[in-house]
Amino acid sequence: MNRIVLGAVGALALVALGLFWWQGRAEVEKGAPPPSSETLAADPMALPSADVSGMRGPTPPEASELTKEQQRFFRYDRNRDQRISRAEMLSTRTDGFRKLDKDGNNLLTFEEWAVTTVDRFEGADKDGDGELTQREFAATAPKPAPKKPACKC
Template identity: 90%
Template structure:
């Protein structure tokens, strides 16, 4: 019976300490000052523009010369010795 009462008191103590710690951390954020307002652009509806006429993207990937069977084989041939040892 003593152990049950002691366990219940210990559990309630841990819960109380946890709530106290949780509320104490919330108070730190509560008193933070608001951020300073940033200056807005002259017209916020105008979108920036860029000239992209001379730009080129990366080259597309080249297909390998391997057949489907060779691709499946090389997936399992880790050290490229033409043998699959599992």
């Protein structure tokens, strides 16, 4: 009985909230000034324009040139305190750990590791003889990341 009453009260509260929101939107739209008739008469699809000839915006920030080593350092230094903590260093490995942790308990057992390794071995062993040839082993190498364009123009 209490659930029915609470459900009805909740539904009424949501309806009342919707009505107040709807009336508020109507008041805002009613208070907006109408478009000028000369603008509509000339071209109803024209965009507004302004004279910006004397205005000047802020200058964009300068991009600093970082060496490859500095870029690699800042990839790990998440809080930019110029030091890499152990947690920051290990943070890049969490996705790989989560893929191995099948039951999601944040503990990697030997069985979880072994299943993943056996699956990888069996996927590479194309002829199914239980041994990897040089060609089969070469196929297990990680694929290089695709090259990203220099800019997204």
